[in-house]
Amino acid sequence: MFKQIELDQITANPEQPRKFFDAEKHQELVQSIKQVGVLQAVAVRPVEGQGAPYMLVMGERRWRAAQDAGLTSVPARVIENMDDQEAYILAITENVVRADMTILEEAGAYADLAALGWDAKKIADKFGKSETHIKWRLGLLTLRPEVATMVDEKKIKPNLAWHIAQCSPQHQIIVANRYVRGDFDSEADAANFAQGLRMAEQQTSLITEEAPSVEDQEKRKKEKAKAADKLTRVEAILPLLEELTKHKPEDLATILGTELGRYVREIDRLVNRATLARRILRQANGLAEARETVAATARKATAADIAKQEPEAPAQAAARANAPKSVAPRVRKLAAPAPKPQAPGTKAPAKPAEPVKA
Template identity: 35%
Template sequence: MVKSKKTGLGGLGAKGGGLGALFADQGLDNAVNSGDEVREIAIEKIVANPFQPRRVFDQNKLQELADSIKQNGVLQPIIVRHNPKDNSQYELLAGERRWRASQLAELTTIPAIVRKLDDDQMLQAAILENLQREDLTPLEEAQAYRDMMDGLNLTQAQVAKRLGKARSAVANFLRLLNLPDEVKDLLNAGQLSMGQARTLLGLHNKRRITPVAKRAVAEGMTVRQLEQLVNKLNEQATSTKNQPSLSPYIKASTNALEDKFGTKVHMTRNRKGAGKIEITYLSDEDLNRIFDTLGINLDDE
């Protein structure tokens, strides 16, 4: 079902003028212009942009939008293109939240504007729309840059130039993709800031990133406090480089203990199999944290 009408609605809005201008420069203008033909298209004939890097949507916010749509309708048309494999079907360019919320609102049709775009333009448009979101997380922004590089065969410098950003800023975001998955989860949940995540990437021993990240969250560290901890751990790692090589068992045991306590651990063993374990702590608070990890409550002593 497709019904057409003309509209004089304004633009979709952008997070800063640079990206909005880039849409126009690349022929990806997602603004609704005077004279654009708005069609009522059956929702069942529309599928999500196959190049859309965003995979997770806040269900509470979608429901709020759906409730608004039930009361007021869809005020802003979505932007689509014909499916290259089936001209009777459509693929989304912009407005996926409105499309998804309209389904929750049990609408059968949605106002839409049809544009002619190839696959490369669809990919770039999806990424650019993603970058305009107000709730964009650092990792989502990083992934958008990576998608631009991979999908459009661009370098960091070319991505930065297209978006009007410093190359170093793009590089800093891309580095976040090297974080362990558990640390990425903490960053996405807002328990770690981007500044803290970047600091963690400065650890020489990359295996330590996850336990140190958990420690930073547990202790409510500031970026500055975390920087001091990372510098201290790096210094300790450097000081042990020239020590005699350890057996694989001692190495594995040391690594396991360091992961457990989130701090430097030193183990020695003599020929008879006896030895000692030294656990480094940086302050009284750090010592209490280690006791907590061991399940020792000094208040009960």
């Protein structure tokens, strides 16, 4: 049933999954309503004890904008016999379909449905999403509030946010701040760093392991030299490619003729291998930086513990100096124990013989 309802007869849904309303878009809608009115009706349901006879199901943004535009009523579709859960699901559907919610609001809405017993497949089918999408959104709910705000403000993209969410809270803020500050060359590098932190957190032996033996140190030195030699030889290819690009296509066609096809295929292989090597090196770099970050965090924590304990030593010494000197307890001489009573029928022990006088 559609009807015109006074704005003060409608109350917002306190369980509305959407909490953030873009101020700029709100003003655009206000101006549009001033010019052409509310073109799409809001949806409401009858309620009792809420301060107004109707509660919004869909269209809170239009309802808010209509108030700021100076309207006194809005067109509304009244939905009868709808309970709180049905109203909530309908509100989620509208916001997800229109992409009006922030990423964290969307994740929170899915979590509420999961709490009602919905699995990822049911949620995905309901909103036309993949199960992977639902699970990735749910994975964002472990983000620290400060990092979640960065995501909602679109300073951090969803894919990177998911990788950050896998880290411990103390490392989440490190990755987020470094990314927002521009410390990484790309989003992929930031994700590699986050993955490295996660691995380093799981491998506690990185911090607690014993110092490598002389043999291990020598082995690592040789492996490092070998890897560095390979990368140096790769660098030698760059001048050759730069020299090649200086030739005009027509000159190369004349020089190489039909052999060009073979060289093109070799270059393609080189590009593919170089792309793979770059990805591996970036992942390795992320892990190396992560290990150093975890180690630095541990060193900082240890230094803080030591600093906390050091001021206590003088205080304890002063307390001992000012303490009253302890007095040794007086030793009271005890009387010799009385002889034990003899058992009936036994003879008393003979007295020791007195020494013979000379």
